[in-house]
Structures are given as C-alpha cells and as structure tokens.
Amino acid sequence: GNSVTQMEGPVTLSEEAFLTINCTYTATGYPSLFWYVQYPGEGLQLLLKATKADDKGSNKGFEATYRKETTSFHLEKGSVQVSDSAVYFCAPLNTGRRALTFGSGTRLQVQP
Amino acid sequence: DAGVIQSPRHEVTEMGQEVTLRCKPISGHDYLFWYRQTMMRGLELLIYFNNNVPIDDSGMPEDRFSAKMPNASFSTLKIQPSEPRDSAVYFCASSGPLGEAFFGQGTRLTVV
Numbered sequence: 040g041n042s043v044t045q046m047e048g049p050v051t052l053s054e055e056a057f058l059t060i061n062c063t064y065t066a067t068g069y070p071s072l073f074w075y076v077q078y079p080g081e082g083l084q085l086l087l088k089a090t091k092a093d094d095k096g097s098n099k100g101f102e103a104t105y106r107k108e109t110t111s112f113h114l115e116k117g118s119v120q121v122s123d124s125a126v127y128f129c130a131p132l133n134t135g136r137r138a139l140t141f142g143s144g145t146r147l148q149v150q151p
Numbered sequence: 152d153a154g155v156i157q158s159p160r161h162e163v164t165e166m167g168q169e170v171t172l173r174c175k176p177i178s179g180h181d182y183l184f185w186y187r188q189t190m191m192r193g194l195e196l197l198i199y200f201n202n203n204v205p206i207d208d209s210g211m212p213e214d215r216f217s218a219k220m221p222n223a224s225f226s227t228l229k230i231q232p233s234e235p236r237d238s239a240v241y242f243c244a245s246s247g248p249l250g251e252a253f254f255g256q257g258t259r260l261t262v263v
Contacts, residue, residue, distance in 0.1 A: 071250055082155075082242055082254035083194075128194070132250050137182050138207065139252055141194040 041066040041131045043142035048126075051148045052119055060114040060145045062103075062129035070131035072096075072105055072112040073139065077126045086114075086127070119149045157243050157255035164262055169231040172258045175224055176245030184244040184252060185218055185228050194242075200226065233262045 046061040064072070071090045075083040087096035092107035103114045112129055126146045130139040156175040164170050176183050184199040198208040203220045211218070215234070220226040230237055240259050244252040 073251060075254075082256045083244075083252075085251050085253070088251060136207075137201070137246065137250060138184055138196050138199045140196075143193050 040136070041070065041133060041140035043129050043131065043140060045127075045129055045142035045145050048144070048146035049148050050145060051150065054121055054149055054151050055118045056149075058114070058116040058119045058123075058147065060127055060129075060147070061111070062113055062142060063109070063111045064129070064131045065110065066131045066133055067135075068133060069107065070133045072103070073130045073132060074101070074103055074112070074114050075128040075130060075141075077128065077144070079125070083128060119147070121149045121151055123147060124149045155243055155245055155253055155255035157241075157258050159258060160256060162258060162260045164233055164260070166234055166262055167232045168262075169229065170233045170237075170260060170262075172228040172241050172243075172260070174226045174228070174243030174255060176226070176243070177247070177253055178224070180245035180247045180253075181223075182246040182252075183220060183226050184246070185226070186242040186244065186254075187239045188242060188257070189239045197228070230260075233260075235262045238262050 042065045073088045074086040076086045087098040089096040089105035094105045101116045126144045128144045129142045158173045185197040187195045197210045198218045200220045218228045240257045242257045244254040246252040
C-alpha cells in the first residue's frame with residue numbers, strides 16, 4: 040500500500056520566512072498527490088493537489104511540484120504568515136484504492 | 152453545499168456506554184470515509200464506503216466498532232461498549248470523482 044514520509048516537526052519560522060516541508064511517498068503506479076492543512080480544533084482542509092508528473096499545485100501562496108523521479112511532493116511558500124500556523128499533511132491517492140494515506144503531519148509555528 | 156456535517160461535535164461518555172457518531176456527506180459524493188486522530192497514532196483510516204457499500208474495514212480496531220451507511224446521505228460509527236482508549240477525534244470525509252476528500256469538523260470523543 041501507499042506510505043508517506045514527512046519531515047519531523049515542529050517547524051518554527053519567523054514571519055516572512057521561506058517555508059519548505061518535505062514529503063516523499065511510496066505508491067503503486069502514479070497516484071494523485073495532495074496537501075491538506077489542519078488548523079487548531081478543525082478538520083482537514085484541502086490545500087492543493089497535483090494529478091500527474093511535473094504538475095504544480097498552488098493555492099494561497101503555497102506550491103508543490105509532483106516529482107515522479109524522486110517520488111516527492113515538497114510544500115513551499117515564499118513568505119509565511121502567523122496565520123499559516125497549522126499542521127500540514129501530505130497524502131497520495133491511487134485510483135484503485137480511493138482512500139487517502141496520510142503522513143504523520145508537520146506542525147508549522149510562525150512567530151511574529 | 153454545507154460540506155460534510157458531523158454530530159455531535161463533542162461527546163463525553165462513561166466507559167461501557169454505547170456511543171454513536173453521525174455523518175452527512177456532501178451531496179453527490181459516492182465515497183465516505185471514517186478516520187480517527189490521536190496524538191500517538193496520527194490519522195488512521197477506520198473504514199470507507201463506496202455507494203453505501205463498505206469497501207475496506209481493515210482499520211476498524213476491534214469488534215466493538217461498527218459502521219453503517221443506510222443511504223447516500225447518512226452514516227454512523229458506533230462503539231459499544233466504549234473504553235477510555237477510544238478517546239480521540241473522529242473525522243468523517245467524503246469524496247467524488249476527482250478523488251479529493253472533504254472533511255467534517257470532527258467529533259471529539261472522551262470516554263471516562
């Protein structure tokens with residue numbers, strides 16, 4: 040089955056710093072890839088997605104590129120804000136098995 | 152659409168009691184998922200349905216847990232009898248043809 044490895048958190052940054060959260064996955068075939076974000080006390084929200092190799096997903100200043108050769112889908116943002124403080128989850132999805140497999144999540148703390 | 156709706160948002164119950172969690176998926180979505188989130192184990196997939204039929208229940212921890220989906224707009228997750236180790240946040244999610252899952256706000260269960 041699918042598996043995901045995310046960088047350990049928490050990641051602590053100052054406001055306006057550059058963010059990278061690493062994600063590598065193992066999956067059969069060519070899954071779709073997703074990043075979800077969870078704010079305190081809330082459910083997971085879809086942040087961005089990519090469905091095929093070299094696709095770049097983007098939303099709210101966040102970006103991630105589907106890298107088939109390295110089986111990676113790293114999340115980046117050029118300038119983080121305090122409001123970006125949350126837990127971020129990477130997840131591949133195979134068309135055969137429709138359930139998302141989540142990584143352990145990476146907590147981001149942005150300080151003013 | 153109001154999104155995935157879960158009830159109750161919080162549940163406190165005594166050990167040994169029956170607990171029923173409820174979920175209304177997004178209209179038109181044909182997949183429904185139940186996840187459990189704890190600090191120790193992260194996000195675990197318990198069971199998922201396709202067109203109201205259970206597809207994979209291998210994540211259900213034991214026979215005390217059961218899930219049903221009597222129609223396309225309603226699902227329940229039941230724990231009987233409940234135990235303190237069942238304390239967690241339980242999420243319901245649904246997805247449509249694009250595969251991206253939409254999550255409810257979760258039910259925080261505390262078993263004392």
